[in-house]
Amino acid sequence: MTKIVVKFGGSNLRSNEEIHRIVQVVKNYDQPLIVVVSAFYGVTNFLVDALEKARHDEGVAEKSMQYLYNLKIDSLNYFIQDTELLSNTVKLIRDLLDELKNYLVGIALTGDASKALEDHVLSYGERLSAIFLNGILNAQNLESKVAFPETIGLITDGEFGNASADFHLSTNKVRESLNEEVIFVVPGFYGISQDQKTTLFGRGGSDYAAAALARCVGASSLDIWKDVNGFLSSDPKLVSNPVLIEKLSYNEAAELAYFGAKILHPRTVEPLTDPHIAVRIFNIYGTLDVTKPLTIISREKSVLTGVVKSVTYSDNFGLLKLKGPGVGLKPGILAKVTTALHLAGINISSVLTSQISINILLAKKDLQNAFAVVSAIELSAVGKLQIEDDIAIVAAVGHGITDNFGIAARIFTALATDSINVVMSCSGASPIVSYYLVKLSDRTAAVKAIHREFFEK
Ligand code: ASP
Numbered sequence: 001m002t003k004i005v006v007k008f009g010g011s012n013l014r015s016n017e018e019i020h021r022i023v024q025v026v027k028n029y030d031q032p033l034i035v036v037v038s039a040f041y042g043v044t045n046f047l048v049d050a051l052e053k054a055r056h057d058e059g060v061a062e063k064s065m066q067y068l069y070n071l072k073i074d075s076l077n078y079f080i081q082d083t084e085l086l087s088n089t090v091k092l093i094r095d096l097l098d099e100l101k102n103y104l105v106g107i108a109l110t111g112d113a114s115k116a117l118e119d120h121v122l123s124y125g126e127r128l129s130a131i132f133l134n135g136i137l138n139a140q141n142l143e144s145k146v147a148f149p150e151t152i153g154l155i156t157d158g159e160f161g162n163a164s165a166d167f168h169l170s171t172n173k174v175r176e177s178l179n180e181e182v183i184f185v186v187p188g189f190y191g192i193s194q195d196q197k198t199t200l201f202g203r204g205g206s207d208y209a210a211a212a213l214a215r216c217v218g219a220s221s222l223d224i225w226k227d228v229n230g231f232l233s234s235d236p237k238l239v240s241n242p243v244l245i246e247k248l249s250y251n252e253a254a255e256l257a258y259f260g261a262k263i264l265h266p267r268t269v270e271p272l273t274d275p276h277i278a279v280r281i282f283n284i285y286g287t288l289d290v291t292k293p294l295t296i297i298s299r300e301k302s303v304l305t306g307v308v309k310s311v312t313y314s315d316n317f318g319l320l321k322l323k324g325p326g327v328g329l330k331p332g333i334l335a336k337v338t339t340a341l342h343l344a345g346i347n348i349s350s351v352l353t354s355q356i357s358i359n360i361l362l363a364k365k366d367l368q369n370a371f372a373v374v375s376a377i378e379l380s381a382v383g384k385l386q387i388e389d390d391i392a393i394v395a396a397v398g399h400g401i402t403d404n405f406g407i408a409a410r411i412f413t414a415l416a417t418d419s420i421n422v423v424m425s426c427s428g429a430s431p432i433v434s435y436y437l438v439k440l441s442d443r444t445a446a447v448k449a450i451h452r453e454f455f456e457k
């Protein structure tokens with residue numbers, strides 16, 4: 001039977017009410033599944049913090065272990081009545097926590113952690129959730145078992161903190177390992193390098209892990225359960241009447257996620273595009289009918305009458321500006337700068353240049369480091385290096401954006417009507433996105449203005 005890969009996020013595992021709903025969802029599928037789980041809400045951040053503190057505080061290991069143990073023990077007692085199953089599950093959790101404690105103690109003793117160890121420690125959130133959920137499913141007489149990525153052979157390219165799955169090496173073993181007609185519960189967020197090291201798929205990477213598994217087993221769909229109403233025409237916290245987007249193409253979903261939509265990890269669709277596996281988004285607080293997804297992401301490309309499908313934003317980008325009277329015509333500047341940034345492990349999101357200014361769009365968190373890296377290069381044509389971090393990106397996404405006249409005019413007019421200045425803009429980098437840099441303080445108004453123009457008229 002073709003499997004469905006079902007992913008539950010950490011925010012789906014917060015309360016007993018939500019866990020009840022997850023159990024109901026799993027029952028509603030009424031078929032073998034591969035269930036992928038994230039860490040409990042906040043646990044990855046907790047581990048990031050513990051990792052940092054452990055370097056100079058030995059007590060952190062014990063305290064962290066206690067905290068994580070207490071976090072969900074009441075839920076286990078509540079959901080698992082069978083005393084043997086309960087004690088087995090608690091034992092598995094304790095074993096995991098003992099391992100974690102040993103790693104943290106090791107870090108405290110040496111005052112340091114390798115990248116490999118960091119990735120390994122951060123994967124414990126997902127490992128704990130998997131054991132936890134598996135115990136609860138078993139208590140409901142559902143036939144399930146935990147399958148760890150290292151056991152089933154989910155092999156990665158080995159890049160710590162930002163790995164990609166290697167499908168060439170993974171597909172056969174993963175498929176064989178998950179071939180039984182039961183429910184497998186797999187911890188998300190990581191795969192394993194060829195030399196058996198835990199490698200994370202990047203923050204929020206459980207979606208990607210689930211997608212990678214879906215590809216390996218040739219799943220009929222990847223179902224992602226969230227605590228929000230699918231993809232909307234904009235963030236419901238900013239606009240009052242967002243419209244549900246029932247269908248998105250892979251590229252639209254990827255661009256929306258890249259430009260800030262928090263619903264999906266931007267890399268989720270990568271493994272699924274080629275084999276044409278659809279992503280179906282559900283809300284755990286909505287109908288638990290597994291045949292009624294809110295949003296379906298597939299290869300189908302549709303152009304709406306209004307062209308724009310969604311308006312998204314991100315506050316996480318900033319600009320590094322290289323100014324000088326002739327930077328546009330002088331060869332080699334970008335080569336030097338991009339090489340240096342690459343060597344420093346800094347990703348470039350976009351570059352917009354003119355004769356007197358080169359503007360490099362980067363993650364805000366990388367700006368200071370990038371400034372230092374670029375300052376250290378010999379660049380005679382650059383008179384001034386400047387950081388601009390008081391900005392936000394607002395992006396309109398939809399097939400047809402760059403093929404139809406008048407879209408940018410409508411966006412600029414909507415912004416101008418509300419007296420919002422566009423600091424910089426870019427269309428055509430991808431055929432489905434048009435994005436605008438505005439002052440951070442104008443971000444909300446800009447999203448509202450563009451949304452009003454396309455969805456509220
Ligand atoms: N727990 C990981 C994180 O917080 C992965 C995920 O949630 O998808 O980044």
Ligand code: MG
Nearest residue numbers: 009010038204
């Ligand atoms: Mg997540």
